[in-house]
Amino acid sequence: MPSDDEDLAAVLEQGGLSPYQAAAFVALLDLGAASARTIAQASGVPDPRIYDVLRDLEAAGYVETYEQDRLHARVSDLDRITDDLSARAERFAWASDAVEERYERPHTGLGEARIVGRFETVFDHARGAIEGATDRVQASLTPEEFTDLEPALAAAIDRGVDVRLSLHGDEDSLPAAETLEAACTEARYRPLPSPFVVLVDRSELCFVPHTDSINEYGVIVDDRTHAYVFHWFFALCLWDVWEVHYSGRPTEPPITYAGLRECLRDLEPAIESGGTLFVTVEGRRTDTGEDCSIVGRVVDCTYTTQSTHAGADPTIAAYAGQATLIVATDDGEVRVGGWGAIVEEVEATRITVEAIE
Structure with missing residues (x-):
């Protein structure tokens, strides 16, 4: 914190006062009330300039002048001045926070x-x-x-x-x-x-x-x-x-999947063994981007690597290429793809296996 005249004057300059105005005001704070000449001597403001400096300070609301044989001055309204300085300090604090926030903003x-x-x-x-x-x-x-x-x-x-x-x-x-x-x-x-x-x-x-x-x-x-x-x-x-x-995943229908490839990996054995699977698919039409919901029976599945389920379960990497479920609905068969589907009619965001028979 400022502790001497020079530091206080420097802060007042940052608040909008000129160097002469700041020096004169700091001197007047110590003097209480004084003649223009005394203020000039205490502040180092040249005698020819002190009168203009005091009138400018008066116009800014920092001091008030009065005649007593010669021009005198005293601090005008200390509360208003300190409130003004506090408001300026708050704006500087806000600016500091804004600078930091904008710097950290992505x-x-x-x-x-x-x-x-x-x-x-x-x-x-x-x-x-x-x-x-x-x-x-x-x-x-x-x-x-x-x-x-x-x-x-x-x-x-x-x-x-x-x-x-x-x-x-x-x-x-x-x-x-x-x-x-x-x-x-x-x-x-x-x-x-x-x-x-x-x-x-x-x-x-x-x-x-x-x-x-x-x-x-x-x-x-x-x-x-x-x-x-x-x-x-x-x-x-x-x-x-x-x-x-x-x-916390259920082991019996209804079972909901948020990804088609995980669903396909789980369902493929049942599909290959001739099981009948009924599903509800939530997703979007790949040609229009519109949300859609289809209900039907899974009649087939296909994926790029076509690894067999015999032996150990395949990793999800086996389904990393094109992966598709073919679902028979009342309006015909619909090809359902996973995240990033392009060639299928529907990109699935959620698949619920309603029943396996």
């Missing part, structure tokens, strides 16, 4: 990818994205990060959102099953250092490298194409190969 980069410098910025964005989720959340979290996001995740579960958690960190700190039951559909444990990843509704991505990384940055993406790449990173590296820590 900066637009190539496409829809934004780079930020603080983990907290990415984390807060992830929380907001989860709070607005309507379909699916995929997240890679430490137990501590899960605790901070638990209310938002639990609210998403209440809205019917499919929530998948890949947990990493201290195994002894993993949440209990009863805690996870209210906050996720399924959770797996990965005993390796992992990045912070949150994917929401196939379009929003929040990413920060793991704590052992030499790189300190975060990425926020609002773009389906970028999110699709990270979806496969999540599926192949953070999810599919790790043991289930908790699952």
Whole structure:
């Protein structure tokens, strides 16, 4: 804080006074009331200038002048002056906060990818994205990060959102099953250092490298194409190969899937053995982008690798290419694809297996 005349005068100059005005006003604060000549001597303002300086201070409301043999001056309205200075200080404080906020605000980069410098910025964005989720959340979290996001995740579960958690960190700190039951559909444990990843509704991505990384940055993406790449990173590296820590998925119909490829992997044995499967598909028309809902019977499935179900279950990577369900409806057969479907009539966002006969 300013403690001497020069420092106080310098601050007053920043508040809008000229150097002579600031010096004269500081001197007058010490003098209380004095003649113009005395003020000039105490402040170092040249005698020829002191009269103009005092009249300018009077016009600004800092002092009032009066005649007493010669021109005198005294401080005018101290409360108004201090209120004005306080208001200026508040504006400077606001400007300081605004500078910091704008600096930390995600900066637009190539496409829809934004780079930020603080983990907290990415984390807060992830929380907001989860709070607005309507379909699916995929997240890679430490137990501590899960605790901070638990209310938002639990609210998403209440809205019917499919929530998948890949947990990493201290195994002894993993949440209990009863805690996870209210906050996720399924959770797996990965005993390796992992990045912070949150994917929401196939379009929003929040990413920060793991704590052992030499790189300190975060990425926020609002773009389906970028999110699709990270979806496969999540599926192949953070999810599919790790043991289930908790699952709240039903084993009997109705069973709901947020991804066609996971659905296809589960249903393929029943389809190949001649079972009859009835499904409801929520999604969008690939030609118009309009939301749609179809109900019917699965008559066939196809995917690029066509690996057999004999022996061990295939990994989700076996379905990474084109994957399609053919559903017979009252209006004819409809080809249903997964995330990024192009050649099918419908891109599925949610598939509910209503019955298997």
